[in-house]
Amino acid sequence: MKKKLRSILNDQATKKGRRFDLFIQAMILISLLAYAIETLPNLSPATIKVLHFIEIVCLVIFTIEYILRIIVAKKPWKYIFSFYGIIDLLAILPFYFQGSLDLRSVRAFRIFRVFRAFKLIRYNKALNRIHVAASLVKEEIVLFFIVSSIFMYISSAGIYFFEHEAQPEVFTSIFHSAWWSVVTLTTVGYGDAYPVTVGGKIFTFFILLIGVGIVTIPAGLVASALHKAREIEDDKKK
Amino acid sequence: MKKKLRSILNDQATKKGRRFDLFIQAMILISLLAYAIETLPNLSPATIKVLHFIEIVCLVIFTIEYILRIIVAKKPWKYIFSFYGIIDLLAILPFYFQGSLDLRSVRAFRIFRVFRAFKLIRYNKALNRIHVAASLVKEEIVLFFIVSSIFMYISSAGIYFFEHEAQPEVFTSIFHSAWWSVVTLTTVGYGDAYPVTVGGKIFTFFILLIGVGIVTIPAGLVASALHKAREIEDDKKK
Amino acid sequence: MKKKLRSILNDQATKKGRRFDLFIQAMILISLLAYAIETLPNLSPATIKVLHFIEIVCLVIFTIEYILRIIVAKKPWKYIFSFYGIIDLLAILPFYFQGSLDLRSVRAFRIFRVFRAFKLIRYNKALNRIHVAASLVKEEIVLFFIVSSIFMYISSAGIYFFEHEAQPEVFTSIFHSAWWSVVTLTTVGYGDAYPVTVGGKIFTFFILLIGVGIVTIPAGLVASALHKAREIEDDKKK
Amino acid sequence: MKKKLRSILNDQATKKGRRFDLFIQAMILISLLAYAIETLPNLSPATIKVLHFIEIVCLVIFTIEYILRIIVAKKPWKYIFSFYGIIDLLAILPFYFQGSLDLRSVRAFRIFRVFRAFKLIRYNKALNRIHVAASLVKEEIVLFFIVSSIFMYISSAGIYFFEHEAQPEVFTSIFHSAWWSVVTLTTVGYGDAYPVTVGGKIFTFFILLIGVGIVTIPAGLVASALHKAREIEDDKKK
Numbered sequence: 001m002k003k004k005l006r007s008i009l010n011d012q013a014t015k016k017g018r019r020f021d022l023f024i025q026a027m028i029l030i031s032l033l034a035y036a037i038e039t040l041p042n043l044s045p046a047t048i049k050v051l052h053f054i055e056i057v058c059l060v061i062f063t064i065e066y067i068l069r070i071i072v073a074k075k076p077w078k079y080i081f082s083f084y085g086i087i088d089l090l091a092i093l094p095f096y097f098q099g100s101l102d103l104r105s106v107r108a109f110r111i112f113r114v115f116r117a118f119k120l121i122r123y124n125k126a127l128n129r130i131h132v133a134a135s136l137v138k139e140e141i142v143l144f145f146i147v148s149s150i151f152m153y154i155s156s157a158g159i160y161f162f163e164h165e166a167q168p169e170v171f172t173s174i175f176h177s178a179w180w181s182v183v184t185l186t187t188v189g190y191g192d193a194y195p196v197t198v199g200g201k202i203f204t205f206f207i208l209l210i211g212v213g214i215v216t217i218p219a220g221l222v223a224s225a226l227h228k229a230r231e232i233e234d235d236k237k238k
Numbered sequence: 239m240k241k242k243l244r245s246i247l248n249d250q251a252t253k254k255g256r257r258f259d260l261f262i263q264a265m266i267l268i269s270l271l272a273y274a275i276e277t278l279p280n281l282s283p284a285t286i287k288v289l290h291f292i293e294i295v296c297l298v299i300f301t302i303e304y305i306l307r308i309i310v311a312k313k314p315w316k317y318i319f320s321f322y323g324i325i326d327l328l329a330i331l332p333f334y335f336q337g338s339l340d341l342r343s344v345r346a347f348r349i350f351r352v353f354r355a356f357k358l359i360r361y362n363k364a365l366n367r368i369h370v371a372a373s374l375v376k377e378e379i380v381l382f383f384i385v386s387s388i389f390m391y392i393s394s395a396g397i398y399f400f401e402h403e404a405q406p407e408v409f410t411s412i413f414h415s416a417w418w419s420v421v422t423l424t425t426v427g428y429g430d431a432y433p434v435t436v437g438g439k440i441f442t443f444f445i446l447l448i449g450v451g452i453v454t455i456p457a458g459l460v461a462s463a464l465h466k467a468r469e470i471e472d473d474k475k476k
Numbered sequence: 477m478k479k480k481l482r483s484i485l486n487d488q489a490t491k492k493g494r495r496f497d498l499f500i501q502a503m504i505l506i507s508l509l510a511y512a513i514e515t516l517p518n519l520s521p522a523t524i525k526v527l528h529f530i531e532i533v534c535l536v537i538f539t540i541e542y543i544l545r546i547i548v549a550k551k552p553w554k555y556i557f558s559f560y561g562i563i564d565l566l567a568i569l570p571f572y573f574q575g576s577l578d579l580r581s582v583r584a585f586r587i588f589r590v591f592r593a594f595k596l597i598r599y600n601k602a603l604n605r606i607h608v609a610a611s612l613v614k615e616e617i618v619l620f621f622i623v624s625s626i627f628m629y630i631s632s633a634g635i636y637f638f639e640h641e642a643q644p645e646v647f648t649s650i651f652h653s654a655w656w657s658v659v660t661l662t663t664v665g666y667g668d669a670y671p672v673t674v675g676g677k678i679f680t681f682f683i684l685l686i687g688v689g690i691v692t693i694p695a696g697l698v699a700s701a702l703h704k705a706r707e708i709e710d711d712k713k714k
Numbered sequence: 715m716k717k718k719l720r721s722i723l724n725d726q727a728t729k730k731g732r733r734f735d736l737f738i739q740a741m742i743l744i745s746l747l748a749y750a751i752e753t754l755p756n757l758s759p760a761t762i763k764v765l766h767f768i769e770i771v772c773l774v775i776f777t778i779e780y781i782l783r784i785i786v787a788k789k790p791w792k793y794i795f796s797f798y799g800i801i802d803l804l805a806i807l808p809f810y811f812q813g814s815l816d817l818r819s820v821r822a823f824r825i826f827r828v829f830r831a832f833k834l835i836r837y838n839k840a841l842n843r844i845h846v847a848a849s850l851v852k853e854e855i856v857l858f859f860i861v862s863s864i865f866m867y868i869s870s871a872g873i874y875f876f877e878h879e880a881q882p883e884v885f886t887s888i889f890h891s892a893w894w895s896v897v898t899l900t901t902v903g904y905g906d907a908y909p910v911t912v913g914g915k916i917f918t919f920f921i922l923l924i925g926v927g928i929v930t931i932p933a934g935l936v937a938s939a940l941h942k943a944r945e946i947e948d949d950k951k952k
Contacts, residue, residue, distance in 0.1 A: 249587045266688045270629060273633070273650070274629075274632075274633070274649070274650035274651060277636060277640075277648075277651075278648075278649040278651065279648055279649065289566050301501040341478075341682035344582050352629070352633045352634065354629055355629050356626075358622075359624055363541025367616075367619065368623065409664070416681075420680070420681050420684060421670075424663055424684045424688050425663045425665075426660055426663045426665035426684065427662075427663075427665045427667075428665045428666075428667045428670040430663070430667065430670055442548070453688070456689050457688070457689045457693055457696060458696055459691050460689060460693050461697055461700070462696070462697075462700075464616060464693070464697065465697070465700055468616070
């Protein structure tokens with residue numbers, strides 16, 4: 001009995017396992033969509049009722065799934081403290097605190113329903129390839145994280161130095177200037193913070209010359225790693 | 239007779255086939271240009287007359303082309319419901335509904351004239367290489383579509399959580415926040431929606447750190463696939 | 477004598493040839509800098525005098541260089557109508573028309589002094605590698621130019637359809653909407669034109685999903701071609 | 715004794731060397747964080763006191779480190795005028811000038827504390843790979859720097875020519891227009907400067923068509939070089 005359940009919950013090779021996976025994936029998508037619709041303004045009371053009903057149905061299913069997973073697990077505690085175990089718990093926990101806590105904190109808790117999106121990853125074995133690619137470029141990514149951090153610190157402190165006097169409300173401190181660094185180095189450029197002094201503009205010129213390269217390099221690295229991950233996969237199949 | 243026509247319509251290897259292709263390509267370009275000019279404000283009545291005349295000429299030619307293609311096709315129904323068959327129909331259909339329908343819906347229908355642009359693809363056999371490249375990275379592209387979707391959902395829900403209270407008119411719901419996610423993760427950054435709270439800015443910082451990479455990786459994948467597609471083509475020629 | 481001059485003007489292998497190249501390169505840079513400084517507002521009369529003097533010196537040198545190049549060329553007409561021959565002429569011509577034409581057209585002519593920047597390319601033999609790389613990906617670049625054009629037409633016509641009624645002054649016609657397409661697909665996103673309707677925003681979402689990839693792919697192609705161009709160069713050296 | 719000190723300061727292979735490195739790295743991070751916090755507005759006097767104390771502790775440690783490095787160096791002058799020697803000096807110098815100089819210049823001097831960030835690079839041997847990769851693509855990067863410069867000059871002069879009359883306060887001179895070129899070609903697009911005339915917009919269209927590629931190519935080059943640098947490293951290990 002326990003063995004049968006385990007094969008349904010964890011084994012995608014069997015027909016029942018695949019069906020169960022598809023069912024949970026559908027419930028996750030419905031739950032995420034309901035959550036998004038709930039945030040729309042001016043919903044009719046009827047719609048809100050339907051959304052709450054959907055939420056409760058999803059919750060019951062996810063709770064049953066969570067309990068079953070603990071039951072069938074060979075080492076229950078290992079599952080509970082695993083990445084997916086915590087995600088599965090966070091996906092149902094907020095609801096059970098709704099009654100006992102005051103309204104404001106419940107609102108804050110509801111954000112955790114977003115974690116259900118992570119549950120989708122388990123049900124997509126195809127996402128494994130990203131895992132392989134990530135481990136291939138782990139070192140380089142860490143390297144670029146350090147370099148980017150140093151570079152962002154220097155650019156934030158530099159622009160603070162050049163622009164603080166001219167725009168004290170935008171470049172209030174190095175921390176405030178860091179917002180400008182992020183928005184500029186990723187080339188998003190909202191336009192809410194930009195240098196106006198000649199010094200600040202020339203500084204930005206040099207920062208962009210070097211910085212845009214630094215920020216966009218990881219994408220190239222991941223792309224080539226993903227290419228390699230596929231080759232490794234193809235080799236295994238042979 | 240039918241065989242001769244077929245070779246003109248479908249075979250670019252013959253001289254007449256190439257000439258026919260070039261002629262239709264020119265008519266498509268003229269039609270698209272005329273459509274664009276029609277939208278200009280303050281056109282003189284003479285210009286409008288000329289544009290309408292061009293449109294009717296193009297329409298007649300495209301209608302004849304469509305009928306001929308049905309006639310010469312070995313399996314007419316297969317052509318009609320093929321990708322190009324539907325495009326060819328959509329490129330002429332709007333005009334024939336202009337008389338029977340009221341003015342407003344005709345306006346909406348005229349947008350379908352844009353589909354003529356797709357007709358150009360058939361007449362550029364060179365575009366086949368993109369086809370080959372696309373099939374090479376199909377799996378990875380689907381993968382990234384899923385990851386990007388999950389990522390965009392989380393970023394939309396997250397920014398909604400941080401910014402809804404401070405800017406209720408911009409981050410009205412998760413759907414409204416999705417607009418911010420698209421504009422930010424593609425690094426377009428119009429500046430019509432951006433976080434103003436400290437929490438929202440720090441959240442954006444982490445979202446950009448991971449997100450910009452996710453969104454730009456497919457470009458690198460396609461580039462390398464296109465490179466491979468060329469090699470495959472070169473191998474075939476040998 | 478003519479042979480000696482030719483070696484100085486065209487041969488970078490000799491010491492005199494390299495010195496001549498360096499001298500002309502320096503003159504070009506000085507001329508470009510002077511041109512930029514001339515556009516600054518509130519220049520003192522003394523500065524303007526110095527700039528005019530520099531301009532005349534540069535002009536005399538470039539004119540002598542042009543005449544010498546015609547003299548030493550084995551086929552003078554071939555040089556005159558070559559790419560560099562035309563650039564060399566455009567770099568000096570504007571000045572000689574200054575006296576005979578009225579003030580306004582002279583202003584327009586002065587823009588041609590910018591062409592002197594192109595002269596720098598000849599004096600940098602290293603730029604040849606770009607030539608090699610460009611010829612390697614010529615076909616793909618043409619291909620992407622066609623695809624991008626079709627894509628931009630569709631996105632311009634589409635956004636015009638969605639946004640024209642809501643923002644008639646920004647999306648006045650398909651041509652006006654093309655400006656939005658360029659700024660959005662290259663992810664520049666100035667913020668002077670962006671969709672405000674729900675339909676327009678959803679349309680932009682799909683356009684960006686596909687479009688950003690299309691526009692950024694050529695960069696990847698050129699990068700890999702440049703890599704190959706270097707390998708070809710290294711092979712030749714061996 | 716001197717030999718022992720040298721091994722602690724310069725040799726990461728020993729246990730004491732690694733501990734010393736970690737200690738200095740921690741002090742640098744604390745110092746950088748303190749510097750950033752100091753720029754926050756409305757700090758309590760107690761906080762300022764703590765920050766000053768941290769700064770003095772860091773300074774004493776860095777000064778001792780600097781003196782020790784001079785003592786243990788086999789060729790002291792070589793170290794003093796090396797890249798790291800100058801960085802180490804710049805990281806402590808500003809403080810010692812605080813007393814003797816007036817308030818304004820001290821503020822300007824404090825920016826040099828940022829240079830401490832560069833000290834982090836020495837303590838991360840992993841950053842060496844970037845060194846290797848940089849030397850692999852040095853030539854191409856220089857090449858692109860030249861091409862980008864020429865391209866930026868032409869685009870700045872061109873947009874000045876098209877937009878100066880319509881927006882004299884934004885495109886005041888070629889130098890002012892260069893700010894637009896930087897922000898546009900890196901696709902940051904703050905929205906503080908953009909063309910409004912038809913000529914300027916068409917010019918921008920062509921500039922972006924070519925320019926975005928030119929600016930983003932170096933990132934691709936560095937990514938592939940980094941890939942190669944890793945292979946070289948792996949080969950050495952074998």
